[in-house]
Amino acid sequence: MEPPKIWRERRERYLGIGIICEDCQKKNFPKTRICPDCGSENVKPYKIAERGTLKYFTQIMNTGDELIFNTPYIVGLVELEDGIKVTAQIVDCDFKELRKGMKLEKTFRVLARNGKEGLIKYGFKFRPI
């Protein structure tokens, strides 16, 4: 991924910024300019919840060049306490220990490195509480 793109998306990626709609109150992630639920443009930035539960998960053995250093790694679909769902890596645990419904919390980590520009890309992952 190119440096300008990493820079441009840093807030969303580092903090997990989505939107809350001031008309229908629905929260969504990722950030959009229009509320996907009611179509209103009256949306403001919203920081997604820090904790959630594990819905489904997989262990990835083969991946693209940027993430090979990390394999095998676990990716899960996490349902946050505010109802938002995100796809993220699950860390600090063994694949065999994972259970559907496990409580998780957001943590700040290295997402990828050794990309075309040799940069390190940061973002959130989740770990068991």
Added chain:
Amino acid sequence: MKRVFVIGVGLTKFGKHEHLSTRDLFFHASKKAIADAKIDINDVDGIYFGNLSSDRFEHQAHTAAINASNFSSRNFPSTRIEDACASGGVAVAQAYLAIKSGLHDTILVGGAEKMTNLSTPEVTDVLGTCADNIFELPHGITFPGLYALMARAHMHKYGTTKEHLSMVAVKNHFNALKNPYAQFHKEITLEKAMNSVIVSDPLNLYDCSPITDGGAALILTTEEKIKNLDVTPVEIVGVGQASDSISLANRKSLTSIEANKIASKRAYNMAEITPKNIDVAEVHDCFTIAEIITTEDLGFFEEGKGGKAVEEGITSIDGDLPINTDGGLKAKGHPIGATGVAQIIELVHQIRGTAGDRQLNGVKYGLAQNMGGSGATSVVHILKEVD
């Protein structure tokens, strides 16, 4: 409005073509389609071309114009369509529209992809561009990973098993044995399919479609034009397309693909038929779980019963509703841009009675479902025998 007919089909062998590039693959498939339709390139009004990423695979964009230049009629309009793995199917839908509207009479539509010149991690990276590159890809999710999450959800909700997934692979490999154009001619046992190396748990190597080079092409034309031709036309009677959130996390359901449901409903409505009328279907089995979920989305089976249908042999070539008689993406191969077009070619063969050793009896209606990403684009075509 005009009626639209397929009058010619052409396919390259699917597999590894060390000496052929995207333009060659499309050219070879096109020449066969033109010959099959018994027309001349000068009878063609334009080209629609499905291709995911010649830019990344071969450092070549603007491939539509190259395709036109490869024929003597290099000035006709030529358009490339990119809708991830649905590029080929959407190209056919656009060609249909061009004729239906009356703008053109005869269209060469096809797709091609040259993939085997990159390493597997590089191909994974290119395919990854079809997922959300802000909120999915940087987190390390891959396409096998996304479909693995869907498989887990389907297993949890409906009791679908790993055996069910592997049975799809066994069935499609068996069908490919009788398809000379398929990448694999290798019968596999359930035991072998169950125990191959894990790619993204619970999906293993035999749950995934391969990396393939290939091209596919069709000639579409009008009712007026076929009157003077000595061909067996097959009519396109239904077309439906739908989109959804590109990221899997934002879908309402993980156990069904809403775009499939909406696209197929549109196609059934246009054709004025129901799923019960379909005699054979080609579905987008990029991963085995995709075939199971899609056969439910298309209304062939109740939600959650797709795995059981494979187990009971309903979708086998000698079953009540054969699915992927040509081997599917799994065993025939998946050269991205060509895939949706090749599916329609199999239906044309089954309806015309030119499917060789895999010919079914009495096929009147065939359905092809082609999708992009984890289901953010779905396109469905229904083909019908001409009475």
